[in-house]
Amino acid sequence: MLILKRMFPVIALVVPLIIVVFVIDQFGTGNMQRVSTEALVRLVFAVGLYMFVGNSGILSFGHMTFCAVAAYASAWQTCCSMMKPTIMSGLPAFVRDNTFPLIPSALTSVGLAGAVALVSGLVLMRLSFFSASISTLALLVIMNVVFANWTTVTMGNSTIVGLPVYVTIWGALAATVVVIVLAYLFQNSRWGLMLRATREEEVAAQASGVSLYWSRFIAFTLSGFVAGLAGVLFAHFMGTVSLSNFFLNHTFIIVAMLVIGGMHSLAGVVVGVALISAVTEVLRQAEAGYSIGGLSFAVPPGTQELVLAVTMLLILIFRKDGIMGGKEFRWPWPARSDRLAIEERKVASVQRSS
């Protein structure tokens, strides 16, 4: 019971996800399954991003870097054995001339992404709040320029086609559940709590003996690994890897999802990604046109982007902490003592604000 209660915020996220996936798997169209799989992969990335952003309060624009590194690393190992020696001639001979099994190559790819996060984190996390945030954008630009021009290894701006497609909706769900649990355990761990303390009040946290550098560095590295996992999943969901998938567009869409859901809680991330993914897809279908009882109607093209932008504005104006307001889903039946505690907290907050 205690475990159930302690893990309730996770269960409240995971169980609905499983139910939704089950329903889609049973009754959904092929398109719905693909869209949901894509959304789950996006969720893995968003949770990875949240592990750093949500806990540290430092917005990162650079996590697509790790996603790209892992996706390319997996492509190098598993893609197109026939074409690889010609189109990616710059790879080291043992990678160029061999094709590696899927699971080991997924693991090494995630490892490489984590290693890149670790090395860049060593430097970037020394920077203060806003500088760290902008420096992650610099990291993304560096990756993009290097990959775009390193044509013998990355095929430049061209698309790498022919990765084995093995990510199903259930595979994506399993990965999502694992990272949600991981993220929850991390945010309640000693390091997670220390990092959250720095988010709320840097000076006070430092005065209490928390190292800004190490707490941020650990979260950054860990989230780099998870972003890498998302990269591998994405590559093997699409079967293609293209640099333009790992740049500003996708970064901003995911940041928008975090903002809308509320980036200070795990529940906010899940709700944000699920909601925006669903709304986007419904509107896309509406743009393509629905037909109901022989009548077909369509909304004008561009509605999807417009609705997304307006939603974000409304959220920013009226609920600046996002839909979830930085809260997790709580155990709905608090014990007496808990209830008292909540009352006390309410009273305290009223006093503070008055």
Added chain:
Amino acid sequence: MALASSVAPAQEAEPIKIGFATALSGWLAAYDQEPHQAAILKIEEINKAGGLLGRKIEYQVTDTKTDLTLTANVAASLIDWGANMLVVPPDFDYGAPAAFMAQNANLIAISTGASDPKMGVQGVGSNVFSAHSAGQAAGIVMAEYAHDKMNAKTAFMLEDVSLEAHKSSCAGFVAGWENKGGELVGRDSFRMEDTSIAAQITRIKGLASEPDIIFLCSGLPQGASAVRQVRAAGIDTPILAEAGMSGDYWLGGVPNLKDFYVPTLMSISDDPRPEVNKFIEAYKARWGALPTTEFSILGYCTIEQWAAAVEQAQSVETEVVLAVMNQFEDQPTTCGPTSYSDQIHIQVSRPQLIARVENGSFRSVEIFRNQFVPDLKLLLRSSN
């Protein structure tokens, strides 16, 4: 869908289904919308003439929004719908995700206008074709044209390295030019983001002697800006460009442009070929306006060649149709003779219409066919 077709009367043959994963919005729409409309025109013509193998052609089109992930999803749902073949966007990077889906579902996919030969056997899979000419072929045609018809001996090459397509044209030009024994006196590159190419122009002006021609592989709008800057710097050398620079709409930006040549698929105003003019008339009648880009005709030929293969194979089964298409040798289409092999799924020596700018618009000069045929190594640019 399966249910709907099984309750249809048995004597009425099941329709043949063509799925269009088409960019109707986003930047690619400018290149995809008209070929798509031309393809629909061809489908309607076939249906009017009694269908294909006596069966009507049905089509479904879904917008890819020029988004890579969405492109793959769109292709997947068209396959679920029961498409017999897919028409995919006219660009390797944005078409490949859809073509790869078709390949995995063992369907034929034809990209209306990808000029990258990777849109084919080696890059995506053995079921994937492009109806267009390889980017390299555009470079070769212009190299041979400059040498044979313009008597050029020396060339300077200005390469836009922001897109693979442009790099391919330049690679083709170099190969074709060297094959003819021309001298490449210099080359330089620029990127789409570069608003000024002053440094590159300085290099052209610094050459010991003025080159006979400048070959420019670039697209719009950056190519137009480059031409304008070159001419503004007082360089009047003839410029030969690739197909990406055709279309009259940008010429207003470079007033009094002269000696500017492009290889094109067709001319909308003065094409010497009657079948092309017939297509343009039919397009205008169906869509109420003339096509604005030459690429439109590729959509028409996409359906035309697939229908011809189906007709010959007497089947829509992928293996049979594929075998026929791989045997195409100068198969007549409205776009010109079309050839494929089991290795090369793009045109490498289709005659192209050379057009020259005169009084603010492109005028047809002549049809020109390249002799030098690029090999796979050049097509895949594996030497780079």
